[in-house]
Each structure stands twice: as C-alpha cells, then as structure tokens.
Amino acid sequence: MFNDFKLAEGRPVYLQVKDYMKRLIVQGALQADRRLPSTRELAGLLGVSRNTVISAYAELEEDGFAYTVQGKGSFAAAVSPVRATEDKVPASSEKLDWSERLSDYAQLAEELDLMKRGIRGAKGIISFTSIAPDEKLFDLDSVRRAFSDRMAVEGNVLLNYGYAKGYKPLIDYLMDYMARKGVDTRDKDMLITSGFTEGFDIVLSAIRKKSGTVLCENPTHNTAIKNLKLHGFEIKGIPMEQDGISIGGLEQALAEGAYDLAYFVPSYHNPTGIVTSLQKRLELMTLMNRFRIPVVEDGFNEELRYSGSHVAPLAAMAGAGNGVIYIGSFSKVLFPGLRVGWVLGDRRLIGILESIKRARNIHTSTLDQSLLYQYLHNGNLEKYLRRARAEYKRKYELTLACCREMIPYSSLSGDGGLHLFMAFEQGFDTRKLLAACSKRGVIFTPGDNFYTDGTGGNTLRLGFSRVADEDIRKGIAIIGKAARELLNS
Template sequence: MYTDFKPAKDRPAYIQVKDYMKRLITTGALQADQKLPSTRELSASLHVSRNTVLSAYADLEEEGYIYPLKGKGHFVVPTAGGLEQGRNGKDGSRAFKTDWSSRMSEFALTAERYDLMKHGIRAERGVISFTSIAPDEKLFDLQNVKRAFLDRMAIEGNVLLNYGYAKGYKPLIDYLKQYMENKGVDMKGKDILITNGFTEGFGIVLSSLKPVHGRILCENPTHHTAIKNMKMHGFIPTGIEMDPDGINLRELRRALSEGAFDMAYLVPSYHNPTGIVMSHDKRLDAIRLLNEYRVPIIEDGFNEELRYSGSHVAPLIACAGRGDGVVYLGSFSKILFPGLRVGWIVADEELIGYLESVKRAKTIHTSTLDQSLLYQYLHNGNFEKYLKRAKAEYKRKYELAIRCCEKWLPARRLSGDGGLHLFAEFDPPFRTRELLAACAERGVVFTPGDIFYVDGGGQHTMRLGFSRVSDDNIERGIRVIGETAKQLL
C-alpha cells in the first residue's frame, strides 16, 4: 500500500494526499473502522511533509471520512463506502444491469439517429475538410475578450457569479434591443429572451407551440439541426424548394392551400446550406402569404452579419413591422465565439412571457459570465472591429472558393451569396456520397447535401464550408473534388 501515490506538480499536495486516502477508503482498501497510519508513517510512505499529511487528515476528518479516537489515532468512517463495503455487498444487487436502449424515448432515439457527430463525416488529421462552418479561431482577439471579462468582473463580479434571471442579463438585453432596432425591428410590443445559442431557442419555441397539425413549413434543403429538432418534437417538416432568390413562392402558396401548418421555419439570409439571401420583395410577399394563412414564422438569423457585398436586407421581423407573427432567433456563434453559448429570441411580449417560463424550467438561465462578457465586448466596440477583420478574411476565402469552384467543379449550379459555405448541385443521377468516398481516399472531405433535405432528395448536392480551410487547401481541395467528379461523371 501507499506505493502508487503519484502527485501532480501544479495542485496543492495536501489535496492530493486527501483524495488518495479517500480513494483507499471508498474502494475498501481501508475498511470500516480500520486504523489509518500515523501522520508520521504516512508522510514517510508518501514522501511528503508531515504538515501535508496533517492538513489532509484534518480535511478528511472535517469532511466526515475519518474519525479520531483520543490517543489512538484516526479511523475509517463506516458509511463512506458503497455496497461493496456495506452489509449488502454480497447479494446480487450490485450486478444490477439495465437494458437502457429499450428504455429510450422516441425523442432520444431521434436525437441519436440524426446525430452528425456520431454518424456524420469524420475528418482524420491531415485531411482537407470542408465540413465545418464554425469560425476560424485564429481570428479571435483574446486580448479584448480578457479585457471585457476583467472590466465586467470589476464592475459586478459577485453578481455575475450568483443566480441570474431566466430572461437574461439586463445590459445584454438592452444592447440587443438597440441592435435589433438598428436592423429596423419595431420593438414596441416585443421583447427579448436570452438562450443558450440558437439551438436552445429553437427547442424552446418547438416545445412551446402546440402541435395542432404536426407540420412545419421550411425551405428544402434546410439546416440539419433544425430538421433534427423538428422531428424530435414530433413535427413533420414540409420542404419548399429554393429559387436563386429564396423560397419558391408558388410552391409555398400551393402547400398552404393544400394543408395546415403550425409554423414556418425560414432562414432568409445566407441560408444553410444553399447560402442564398432571400430578396427584399420576396420577404414582404412571404410574410403577407404566411400571415394570410395565420402561420407564425420562425426566422433563423444565424448568419446575417456575414454579408460581403450587395445591399443590407432587413430581416423578416423588421419587414413585418408591428405585426407579431415573426419569432426571430439570433446568434453571434457563427461570427463571434461559439464557445460562449449565447443566442436570443425576439418576439411578441406575451409569447416571450411563456417562453421565459419554459427557459427557466429547462435551464434556469444562460451563463451570466458568457452573457456579461459578450455584453462588455460588444459595448466596448470590439465587435465592430472584429467583424471588419473577420469579414475581410472570410470574404477573401469566399471569393477564392467561388473562383476555384467555377474553375474546377463540373456543377450545374453553385450558390452562396455570402457566409461561410457554398452549395453545389450536380446533374442527377450524380451522387455526391460516391464522390465523397472517392475524395476521402484522396484526403478531401465535404458534407453531402442529402442530410439537409427533408424528403430524401439532394443526393446530387454538396456543401463546402471554407471558414477553417487555408487558402492553399481551398485551392487544392476543390481541385481534387473537381477532378474526382469529372472522373466519376
């Protein structure tokens, strides 16, 4: 005993001795009411100072793992051990085995089935991967993040570390109200709820709206995580095809006249996966049409800031004016820091009241640290500076990726008006899954487009995320994809 103690250098020694002894106690190596070695003996065995052992024993006693007997030393508390050490140790209960998969709900099974991290494309080291649309972390300005943290801690550190409000951190809410007003949103009668990113926001909305018809309208293709969550919540997504300027209105009208829907989920700017920006006129028409059929719109504004050219187009919720039929889900994850899980919902204040209760029931509130750091970073004006730098970088990659696609890719259609990815369609029956298999052998992977389709289609499509690929690799990778595609054609 005591020969396997291997302390780490950067952690207090007494804590490591204490933890080591706890392990001996709870695993039964030291048994109920057994005497511990004296502090002198243990310090010799573990090669630590006697003071270290004294501190460790004091803590163990204080935490109720050992008890002292006057003049006799320290002994093991009998209740610290588990079944193995308890009086039931020898019966069969410790071998109790559960068939967990047979107990899983449809909700969990769907989450697992659509889990891209488990069943998606894995990129080995050294492979050129176009699968990610996460920001490039080399662009992050850590200095200003640190400053924002220290600024905010100095102002109200104690408050930040205690419970916050389900609705969100007040200064951030106020900032976002202005931010949305600057985008043209009429905030009168509307309110904001902070969420753990877009995904929680969407889940809150999906679980809060009654599935009367059980159907949701959406663009086809659309955001994979959105499809997953709609299905998990028991909704069937009905996909409407995309034109180069956004959702096909004729198809939308036909679907509305033929069936009833609980809501419409739309990604009007830098749509995932097609990268298309819905035109301003189309936005107004789509709102009018969905209003007519009393179908609320869930607007995903995830990528809105990543415009490299052309005019600013007001989000749907701005286009709707005083109307309360649009629920806007915002996020800075794709442009700022995804590690900070902060998103927000803008909607009618009565609706936000309900969603606030659901948010509280689900996760109490979003990390106040994340919210306050983000607020201070925004307030300090760092977002503006960062956005310029990041956009310059992404724009260069975007234009390079387009040039390379036009040069190498035998695609019938290439789309992407901005953002961090492009979308390519080949002539059917070309299958991008086969292309992917062939490219993967040559060290290049991308996302096959079929995962974004709600109807099993899209087998001739692909998404190319370029945000985390170097210029050299964008050229090399797209050339490989293009050459391989030509061989397969």
C-alpha cells in the first residue's frame, strides 16, 4: 500500500493526498477502525510535506472518512459500502443483459452512428473528412476578452439558471441579425439550441406525422438523414442540379405524394457545395407555398459567402408568411465547441419548441451563449469572417485547381464553403478508392452516406478547411493516382 501514489500537476497536493486516502478507505483497502499511518510516516511514504498530510487528514475527518483518537492518531471510519454490503446484497454483482432492454430508437441510433464506423484519421494521415473550421484561424484573444467583458458585467447571472428560450441579449442580437438578412421578424420568435443538430431534432419531434414523409435535396446532410430516420420519417430526396434542387423533380414529387415537411440547405449545400440560385429559391418557395408545406431551412455556412452578391435566405422570401423554420449556427464559421444554434420561426411554434427544449435539457449553456453574444457585440465576427473567407477562398481555389489537374472525375461541384463534391463515372466505387487511398495515407468521405436512396456510390466529399496547402496538393495527387489505377483496372 501507499506505493502507487502519483502526483498530478496543478491540483493542490493536500487534496491529492486526501483523494488517495479516501479511495483506500471507501474501497475497503483501509478497513474501518484501522489506524492510518502517522502524518510523519505518510509524508515519508508519499514524498510530500508533513503539513500537507495534516491538511489532508483534517479534511478526511471533516468529511467523515476518518476520526482521531486523542493520543493514538487517526483511524479509518466505517464507510466502505462494497465490503460492508457484500453479504447483504446477494445479487449485487449479477449482471443485466442491457441489449435485451434497449428501445428500437436506441438501437437505430447506434446503427446510424457513422462516427462509430468512420475511418479515423491516424496521426500523419491527410484527412479530407472534416468540414470543421480550421482552429488556427481562431482569434483566442477576442474570445478571452469577450469572456472577461461578460463576466465583469454579470458573472453570477451567467453561472446560475437561465431561460429555456435562451439568453435574452443573444436572442435580440440574432433577431436583428436575421432582420438584416431580410427576414420579416414580426410574429416570429427564436429559440436558442445547442447547435443546428439540436434545433433540427427538436423541430422533428414537434411535427405531426400525417403522410410521414419529408422532402429534401438528394444528396443531403447525413446528420439530417440520420435524424429524419430516427424520428421515423420516410425521406423523399429530389435530385440536385448545378444551380440547386431540380424544380422538375420537385414538381413531380409534389404531384405524386403528400409531405409533412421539407428540409433544404440552400447555401453551400452539404455535401455538394452548391449555392441555390435566386431564381430556384423563388420557384422553390412558390411551390412550397402552393402546397402548404412547411420548410426547415438549414442556414449552413451562409456566412461563408466569398462573392459579393447577396442571396436572400428562404426565410426572407417567405415575407410575412410563417411556413419557414430557419435553423442557424455559427459552428462551421466560428467555434463548434460553443454549442449554440438558433431556430427562428412562427411565434406560437417557437413557444412549443421552448417547452420541448426545457424538457430535454433546461437550456443551452448560458456561458456559451453570453460569450458568443459578447464576441458578436464586440464586432469580432466581421473581422473574423474577413480573415476566414480570405483563407478558405484561397484553399478552395487551390483544392479546385488540384482536383481539375489531378483527379479524373466526371463532375465536380462546390461554389466555395469548406468542401468540394465530385462524381466519377457510373459504376466507380469510391469506397474502393477510399480503401486504396487510406493505405497511402489519405482519407475522404465517401458520398453514398449523403444519399437518401442508396445511390451515390461513385461520389465523394473533400473537406479542405483543416488541410494544409502542401497536404492538399499531396493528398489530391494520391487520390488522383489511385482513381486512375481503379479506372484502368
């Protein structure tokens, strides 16, 4: 005993001694009423000062894990539950078979959890799988300043319970932000969520299943596909064209079936990278209005537009209508670690979503919300976006040029953002390509994950946001070479 004590950095030493002794007492290694080593002895055994042990023993005693007998020293208190109860709880170590006790939802959640099956980027591998922001661009000083600014204003408010709807200053800021995108915010309201995914999950829980089918682009965001399936919806995917969803395909689908909801990603669509044209946005909204289908608009990466032209979100095109639910997030632009997103929609609907949010997790971290608010308020987003856009644009152009030069694809899309999408000739298998590339130290995301109908086996997504220039060139050369070999085999 006492020979496995290891000091960790940063934590007060007397607490580490207390933790260590407490564990021995609770787990029964130091049984009840056994004398503890003297403070001098233990100090020697653990290699710490005697004062440290004195403090540790005092705390153990205060917490009821030890007691002192005058003139005799310290003794372990009777607290070991495991030892004390071993004979009283006969079946204590019997095991339940949890797999028998899981809901269909739980099993499906694991089955659809691609993260558990994905190829992990080992150290040194060139990975095009991520579309998370490049953390080298983060302006930590602004984040630190935002934190200290806000803590100074209302630190203890931030640390106590907040409201399910969200942190008021952030809601006000974002409502104004959305108004500046052209959204008519009258009779609308906003719920702050822990990112886009939670917003989407809550919206899906709130929607009644009548037809049980949801319209979306095909391919589309794989997390959205997963959540639609988890909520028991059928998915009707409409093919993508170079300027957005196929309007003809949409008209046909609308003629053939009924839909409870539509889900669209009009800007830097995931995975194709396509920005839906203004014309198509208008046509799309006209159809949704005519068929009275509510729309969930995924504001994905809208902030990352490189070009100057402004294309209004669908939520703006709906005017005073209440059919569009806009879900926004700065996760791909600013900091994904801050889990903050927002749902903007009809006021009555948001009231219902608020109750669901409260039932799920009370509210989103006030610290995250207030930090984001202060960061935005301080004017950091604009400065950051200028840098980020310039950097991503450069990477985008480099990636595009490399792909054009080195990969024998048959079509390529991506108007900017953080990724490109490409298709090879029919019958080409990008999972075989992935296997070949992976051996040579390069990975990407096979495109079939994004398809609603099991197709897309000949496609892939290349995320370039976190790949260094040199690795972009090297990685794409390897993909190109492997693809040519496969095509010629």
